[in-house]
Amino acid sequence: MVAVLVIEDDDRIRLSLTLALEDEGYTVHAAATAEEGLLRQRREPADTVLVDLMLPGIDGFECIRELRRADDVPIVVVSARDDTHDIVAALEAGADDYVVKPVATKELTARLRALRRRARAAGAGPRATLIGELEIRPQAGEVLLRGQPLALTRTEFRLLCELAEHAGQVLSRQQLLERVWEYDFGDERLVDVHVGRLRHKLEDDPGAPARLVTVRGLGYKLQR
Amino acid sequence: MVAVLVIEDDDRIRLSLTLALEDEGYTVHAAATAEEGLLRQRREPADTVLVDLMLPGIDGFECIRELRRADDVPIVVVSARDDTHDIVAALEAGADDYVVKPVATKELTARLRALRRRARAAGAGPRATLIGELEIRPQAGEVLLRGQPLALTRTEFRLLCELAEHAGQVLSRQQLLERVWEYDFGDERLVDVHVGRLRHKLEDDPGAPARLVTVRGLGYKLQR
DNA sequence: GGATTCATGACAGTTGTGTGACAGATCCGT
DNA sequence: ACGGATCTGTCACACAACTGTCATGAATCC
Numbered sequence: 001m002v003a004v005l006v007i008e009d010d011d012r013i014r015l016s017l018t019l020a021l022e023d024e025g026y027t028v029h030a031a032a033t034a035e036e037g038l039l040r041q042r043r044e045p046a047d048t049v050l051v052d053l054m055l056p057g058i059d060g061f062e063c064i065r066e067l068r069r070a071d072d073v074p075i076v077v078v079s080a081r082d083d084t085h086d087i088v089a090a091l092e093a094g095a096d097d098y099v100v101k102p103v104a105t106k107e108l109t110a111r112l113r114a115l116r117r118r119a120r121a122a123g124a125g126p127r128a129t130l131i132g133e134l135e136i137r138p139q140a141g142e143v144l145l146r147g148q149p150l151a152l153t154r155t156e157f158r159l160l161c162e163l164a165e166h167a168g169q170v171l172s173r174q175q176l177l178e179r180v181w182e183y184d185f186g187d188e189r190l191v192d193v194h195v196g197r198l199r200h201k202l203e204d205d206p207g208a209p210a211r212l213v214t215v216r217g218l219g220y221k222l223q224r
Numbered sequence: 225m226v227a228v229l230v231i232e233d234d235d236r237i238r239l240s241l242t243l244a245l246e247d248e249g250y251t252v253h254a255a256a257t258a259e260e261g262l263l264r265q266r267r268e269p270a271d272t273v274l275v276d277l278m279l280p281g282i283d284g285f286e287c288i289r290e291l292r293r294a295d296d297v298p299i300v301v302v303s304a305r306d307d308t309h310d311i312v313a314a315l316e317a318g319a320d321d322y323v324v325k326p327v328a329t330k331e332l333t334a335r336l337r338a339l340r341r342r343a344r345a346a347g348a349g350p351r352a353t354l355i356g357e358l359e360i361r362p363q364a365g366e367v368l369l370r371g372q373p374l375a376l377t378r379t380e381f382r383l384l385c386e387l388a389e390h391a392g393q394v395l396s397r398q399q400l401l402e403r404v405w406e407y408d409f410g411d412e413r414l415v416d417v418h419v420g421r422l423r424h425k426l427e428d429d430p431g432a433p434a435r436l437v438t439v440r441g442l443g444y445k446l447q448r
Numbered sequence: 449g450g451a452t453t454c455a456t457g458a459c460a461g462t463t464g465t466g467t468g469a470c471a472g473a474t475c476c477g478t
Numbered sequence: 479a480c481g482g483a484t485c486t487g488t489c490a491c492a493c494a495a496c497t498g499t500c501a502t503g504a505a506t507c508c
Binding site for chain 4: 153154187193216
Binding site: 192193199206217 | 463466
């Protein structure tokens with residue numbers, strides 16, 4: 001299931017894009033503002049983003065830069081025919097491609113396919129996600145707590161990613177060893193140590209963990 | 225036997241979905257309201273849920289969020305063709321996929337198969353179940369009493385699971401020893417002690433047990 | 449009333465978890 | 479290549495939580 005995020009303030013254009021893309025078999029996430037689109041992308045990342053340049057509030061350029069900050073999801077800009085200057089600026093801001101209004105469905109889907117193929121060839125990884133007050137950006141290799149970046153080591157980062165991917169579920173030390181360290185056997189206490197170190201960085205009170213909790217006898221769990 | 229829960233208020237659509245799915249070999253749990261569906265899913269979890277967005281009382285979105293809270297059962301949304309905004313909202317609420325009315329049986333079963341395949345690949349575990357006011361979530365390693373988490377030890381948790389799996393039936397001390405402790409022999413009084421401890425955590429008045437009752441001469445039983 | 453069954457508090461041994469110390473590995477700038 | 483800083487994995491110890499046993503007394507049965 002391929003998902004496309006459409007950020008477009010004009011209701012009629014947004015709806016027509018949505019229907020056209022759905023007819024082509026895409027799952028469409030629609031947003032009327034950059035803010036809404038960015039939030040949506042954080043919570044449930046699409047595989048490609050289609051963004052109009054003329055938006056109320058945060059404009060298209062800023063929106064592109066913000067999307068880029070999280071990961072390298074392919075971005076297609078939608079612009080008016082004569083905005084050549086804007087198109088250049090958008091590509092500079094980080095967009096990958098553009099289409100001009102009025103949008104021809106055939107052309108749009110062709111470009112989306114091309115972009116996705118390129119992205120896949122480049123080996124696209126997992127997308128950024130938000131869990132509670134934690135934002136994880138695998139591409140950028142960074143984690144934000146309430147918007148503030150956390151300085152995590154690589155192991156801590158991978159451990160957190162693994163826990164985040166199964167947020168709300170308990171992961172055993174064995175599972176974590178296998179997935180984070182790729183050890184098929186080994187000392188499970190290793191996990192404890194790194195969990196402890198991670199807690200010092202992401203818990204307000206490491207003595208009473210609220211986010212990364214221990215489930216005695218079972219393992220660890222990242223609260224949703 | 226694969227079970228699908230269908231939550232749909234329109235009698236005709238519900239019936240037609242039920243018949244279509246049964247023809248495809250699914251076991252169908254049908255519910256006309258979100259309340260009924262949620263209850264049903266807790267008591268007798270299906271492998272996939274099909275939910276209409278327009279429901280009386282608790283609406284489809286809330287219903288999706290509630291289902292998600294318990295476990296990661298695949299959820300498919302059924303919506304009217306032009307509810308694109310609603311579809312987006314539903315996916316945001318935690319749905320995995322959607323189909324639009326009128327539902328084509330072929331498409332529906334294809335999507336169900338795809339979802340189930342994905343769920344299996346992700347290694348789905350046992351589903352959450354509800355017994356009276358008790359909710360057991362094996363994946364999250366937690367038990368809720370009226371929505372409040374209970375701090376159970378591992379033995380207590382396993383004992384409760386065993387009793388829950390046969391809720392309403394009496395289990396002898398010997399059976400519990402074998403299944404929870406994997407002792408083929410041993411002191412049956414051990415069970416008494418742990419039942420007592422469990423009662424302190426899940427009975428309102430441990431002196432007069434209402435949920436975990438003893439059947440003198442036979443064993444213990446968890447009330448449905 | 450005596451026998452049986454069950455509930456419970458106390459207790460000691462066991463297990464599970466958190467953490468600080470440390471030495472080797474790795475990274476990085478010079 | 480060198481030296482310092484950071485990171486990683488191991489270990490030992492402390493402490494808290496859990497477990498199983500036992501003794502005692504209450505409830506129930508015959």
